[in-house]
Every structure is written in structure tokens, then in C-alpha cells.
Amino acid sequence: MSDRVTVQVVDQEAALEEALDPVAGDSRQAFLRRAVVGGGALVAGGILVGGLPRLTASAAPSAEQDVRILNFAALLEYLQAAFFTEAEVKAGLSGETREFARVAGGHERAHVNLFERTLGNKLRKKPTFDFGDATSNPQRFRATAVLLEDLAVAAYDGQAALLTKPTLRVAAQIVSVESRHAAWARALVHKPPAPRAYDPPATRPQVTRVVKSTKFVTSA
Amino acid sequence: MSHELTLEGIDRSATIAEAQDRLLGSQTRGGLLRRMAALGAGGALAGGVMAALPQVARAATQNDIDILNFALTLEYPAAAFFTEAERNGALSGETAVAARVIGAHERAHVRALRHALGPKAVKRGHYDFGDATEDQQKFHDAGIWFENVAVGYLKGQAPLIDSDAILVVALGLHSVEARHAAWMRRIGGDVPAPSAFDAPITRESAISQFRARGYLAIEPKTTVKKRAPTVTG
Numbered sequence: 001m002s003d004r005v006t007v008q009v010v011d012q013e014a015a016l017e018e019a020l021d022p023v024a025g026d027s028r029q030a031f032l033r034r035a036v037v038g039g040g041a042l043v044a045g046g047i048l049v050g051g052l053p054r055l056t057a058s059a060a061p062s063a064e065q066d067v068r069i070l071n072f073a074a075l076l077e078y079l080q081a082a083f084f085t086e087a088e089v090k091a092g093l094s095g096e097t098r099e100f101a102r103v104a105g106g107h108e109r110a111h112v113n114l115f116e117r118t119l120g121n122k123l124r125k126k127p128t129f130d131f132g133d134a135t136s137n138p139q140r141f142r143a144t145a146v147l148l149e150d151l152a153v154a155a156y157d158g159q160a161a162l163l164t165k166p167t168l169r170v171a172a173q174i175v176s177v178e179s180r181h182a183a184w185a186r187a188l189v190h191k192p193p194a195p196r197a198y199d200p201p202a203t204r205p206q207v208t209r210v211v212k213s214t215k216f217v218t219s220a
Numbered sequence: 221m222s223h224e225l226t227l228e229g230i231d232r233s234a235t236i237a238e239a240q241d242r243l244l245g246s247q248t249r250g251g252l253l254r255r256m257a258a259l260g261a262g263g264a265l266a267g268g269v270m271a272a273l274p275q276v277a278r279a280a281t282q283n284d285i286d287i288l289n290f291a292l293t294l295e296y297p298a299a300a301f302f303t304e305a306e307r308n309g310a311l312s313g314e315t316a317v318a319a320r321v322i323g324a325h326e327r328a329h330v331r332a333l334r335h336a337l338g339p340k341a342v343k344r345g346h347y348d349f350g351d352a353t354e355d356q357q358k359f360h361d362a363g364i365w366f367e368n369v370a371v372g373y374l375k376g377q378a379p380l381i382d383s384d385a386i387l388v389v390a391l392g393l394h395s396v397e398a399r400h401a402a403w404m405r406r407i408g409g410d411v412p413a414p415s416a417f418d419a420p421i422t423r424e425s426a427i428s429q430f431r432a433r434g435y436l437a438i439e440p441k442t443t444v445k446k447r448a449p450t451v452t453g
Contacts, residue, residue: 103411110416157391165379172375173417175391179398180413184406192321193403197328199395201388 061164069159070167071124072204073174074115076152078127079216081108083148087135097138097188100145104181111174118170127220134216142189144214149182151202151210158201276336281382288386289342290423291393292333294373297347297435298366299326310354314407318363322400329393348437360408362433367401369429370394372421 059065084105087093093101116123134144156175160168183193202210211217277285302323305311311319334341352358374394381387402412421429430436 099411103413107413107416114417153395157388157395160378160391161384161387168379169420172378172391172394173419175395176371176375176398176401176418177413177416179395180402180418183399183402184412187403187406187412193406194321194325194396194399197325197396198389198392199399200392 059162061162063164065162066164066167067119067122069163070115070119071122072159072207073156073171074112074119074124075127075211075217075220076148076155076207077108077111077115079129079211080148080152081105081112082129083131083135083144083216084108086129086131087141087145090135091138091141093138093141097142100181100184100188101141104145104149104184107177107181111177114170114174124220128218129216130218131216134214142185145185146182146189146191147210147214149178149185151207152178153182153199154202155204155207157199158203158207161201276383276386277338277340280386283380284382284386285337285340287377287381287390288333288337289340290377290426291374291390292330292337292342293345294370294426294430295326295329295333296344297430298370299323299330300344300347301349301353301362301366301435302326304349305353305359308354311356311359315356315359318403318407319359322363322367322403325396325400346437347435349435357408360404363404364401364408364410365429365433367397367404369421369426370397371401371418373423373426375418376420376422 084101088098088101088105091101131144134140153175156171156178160171160175163171179199186193186195276288280288302319303326305319306316306323309316349362350358352362371394374390374397378387378390378394381390398418405414406412
């Protein structure tokens with residue numbers, strides 16, 4: 001019996017485009033969009049299943065790989081936590097947007113705390129960030145929140161299959177919260193909270209490329 | 221052969237005649253992912269990932285078939301619930317929009333799971349949602365329940381899945397159900413993300429919650445099983 005699995009291609013480009021739908025006139029967002037969509041490597045007719053970061057033998061689950069993956073996730077958690085924390089102070093938020101920043105920020109800070117407790121001295125150094133005008137007003141804040149939350153969902157879904165099962169259990173408890181945040185943020189900008197029937201995974205290089213394109217991380 | 225719908229778990233002493241080869245066999249995980257990448261056809265399919273499980277049942281382990289079938293057991297009533305709500309046309313505003321959009325997603329999930337499982341798919345049951353598909357408040361309550369139980373169940377089952385391909389799809393579904401849950405909560409006036417970490421639920425918990433909701437219209441025939449199904453969720 002053939003053990004081939006026929007897997008069709010995920011339209012990852014569309015998924016990431018959706019996440020990056022720029023706020024009109026926001027040059028940083030527009031740059032992001034070009035950076036992601038322009039990269040032909042994103043959708044090269046390859047299968048995007050299992051978040052194939054590196055197609056090497058080291059892709060097998062292991063405690064060491066868990067640490068590498070969790071440190072990758074930690075970058076995103078640090079980023080989100082810092083973003084929400086700063087926006088709560090700087091962005092002049094009110095109403096439900098302010099509530100969202102407070103609640104989601106609290107969750108991201110809790111995720112960071114978990115990673116600190118879990119990884120201990122194996123946790124990466126805390127990065128430094130410059131959010132520029134992404135935290136300067138409610139509109140930019142909301143648009144950036146959609147980007148970061150959708151990105152976090154895709155990142156976790158892309159990495160989770162590579163984790164050992166105990167670590168997967170932890171990651172699974174986090175990714176659904178990021179998904180809730182993403183839906184909430186989208187609702188705040190009148191976008192579909194759940195844009196498609198399936199949330200496609202992103203590969204590590206794709207996530208890294210998007211993060212780099214934001215220029216939010218000034219030292220990692 | 222198809223299974224009767226049972227809520228006691230999928231019968232592991234299945235009537236399926238085929239041998240259940242492990243999908244991975246002796247391959248390393250990295251090797252599998254490489255091979256899957258090599259199978260890529262050109263051209264992207266927007267939202268077509270549900271077709272990523274075309275014939276997985278042929279090569280999947282019994283464990284994975286059971287998990288997919290259990291997901292289907294809960295997707296059937298979810299899809300039916302939102303579909304009926306849309307058809308009744310009694311909801312309004314964003315609630316009506318959610319019924320339409322979420323319903324479309326749940327129907328897509330049902331189609332994908334049925335397609336993946338082929339003849340091994342459990343049969344659809346018969347459901348009675350009372351006036352929860354017409355009354356806005358009851359719809360919110362039921363919709364939130366459906367989505368939260370899906371998130372909890374998928375989260376609980378994910379670490380038990382043998383196949384990486386199936387795991388990835390399960391996680392993609394899990395994320396979408398969480399979006400649905402947040403959306404339904406927001407519409408109902410609740411905070412969309414109530415906590416920093418979402419807990420898994422066991423298969424038994426999902427079953428007993430579903431029974432308690434009273435949505436099954438007809439109790440399935442209890443077929444006598446020679447061996448009690450092993451419910452690992």
C-alpha cells in the first residue's frame with residue numbers, strides 16, 4: 001500500500017496578505033506587504049504543512065529542538081507583550097480597543113512569564129524593540145495588532161507539529177488564545193474574525209521575514 | 221463500512237478490513253516532511269487546505285481515524301446548528317452574519333473530514349436544537365458552547381495524533397474554532413479571550429457536555445460491542 005499522502009498547497013500568500021492588509025497611507029504596512037508578497041519563496045509551489053522550517057533530520061522532536069522552537073515563540077511573545085504594554089500608555093486608546101490592549105497584553109505578559117519559568121536560563125535574551133508609529137494612535141495600533149496576532153497563530157501552527165508532545169500540550173493552550181486575540185483585533189477593524197475555514201501554518205523563515213520587515217526588533 | 225454514530229467513542233474493534241499501516245512507517249519525521257514537500261503540485265489553492273486530507277484514511281492509523289471521526293461527530297451537529305439558524309432567518313445583525321460565516325466553515329470541516337475518512341466516516345446524526353436556532357440569546361449561548369467545546373476537544377486530542385499531516389490540519393481547525401469562539405463571545409457581550417491559557421477537554425467531557433445539551437434528536441441504537449472502546453481522550 002502506498003504511504004504517500006497527497007497534500008495540496010496552502011495559499012499561504014493569501015493568508016499572509018490578509019494579515020498584512022495595510023492601513024491606507026501607512027508606509028510601514030505597505031512596505032511589509034511588499035516584503036512578504038514580493039518574496040517568491042513564500043509560495044513556491046511547495047507544500048506548507050507542518051511548518052517546514054528546515055528539512056533536515058534534526059526536525060525530529062527532541063528536548064533541544066523544543067527549546068529552539070520555544071525561544072522562537074518567545075521572540076513573538078516578547079514582541080507582543082512589549083507592543084501591548086507600550087500601546088496602552090502611548091496610543092491614546094479608549095473603549096473596547098483599550099480593553100483589548102489591556103486584556104490581550106495581560107495574556108501576552110503571562111505567556112512571557114510562562115516561558116521564563118519553563119526555559120529558565122535557556123530562554124533567549126529579551127529583545128529590544130522600537131515600535132515607531134505602530135503604537136502612536138488607535139488606528140495604527142489596531143492594524144498592527146491584527147498583523148501580530150494573525151502572525152502568532154500561523155507561527156505556532158507551523159511549529160507545533162515539531163514539538164515533543166508535552167510541549168505541544170503547552171503550545172496548544174497558547175495558540176487558541178492568540179487566535180481569540182486575532183479574531184478580536186479583526187473585529188475591532190471590521191474585518192472577518194475568522195477569514196477562512198482553516199488557519200494555515202507559516203514556516204519559520206516566513207515568520208522571521210515578516211518580523212524583520214516590521215523593523216520592530218532592534219536587537220535580538 | 222461505516223460506523224453507527226455512537227457517543228461512547230469510536231469502536232476500536234472496527235469492522236474495517238484493511239490493515240492500518242502507520243503513516244510514518246520507519247520514516248523519520250523530517251523525512252516525512254521532506255517527502256510531503258516533494259509531493260507539492262504547482263499552484264496555490266486559496267483556502268483549499270481542507271483538501272489536504274484527501275485520502276488520509278487509507279494510510280492513517282486506527283487511532284487517527286478514531287480521532288478524525290470523533291471530530292466529525294461534533295462537527296456534524298455544529299454545522300447543522302449554524303445551518304439551521306441561517307435557514308430560519310430569525311437572527312439579526314452581526315449574529316446573523318456569524319451564523320452564515322461560521323456555518324460555512326463548519327460545513328467545510330464536515331466535508332473535509334468526510335472526504336478524508338471516505339467509507340470510514342461516521343454517519344451524521346439527527347439533532348434537535350429547540351429554539352436555539354431562532355432565539356438570539358439562546359443562539360449565542362449554544363454557539364459559544366459549540367465553539368468552545370471544539371477548541372477544547374481538538375486541543376486535547378492533538379497530542380494524541382500519530383500523523384504529522386493530520387496534526388497540522390487539526391491545529392489549523394483548532395485555531396479557527398478559537399476565532400469562532402471569540403467572535404461568538406464578543407457578539408454575546410462577553411470578553412472574547414477570557415484567559416491567557418485555554419484548557420483542553422477530554423473526549424469524555426465533550427461527550428457528556430453534548431449529551432447534557434440535549435441536542436441529539438434520536439438516541440442511536442446501542443450495538444453490542446464485544447470490547448469496550450478505548451477512549452484515550
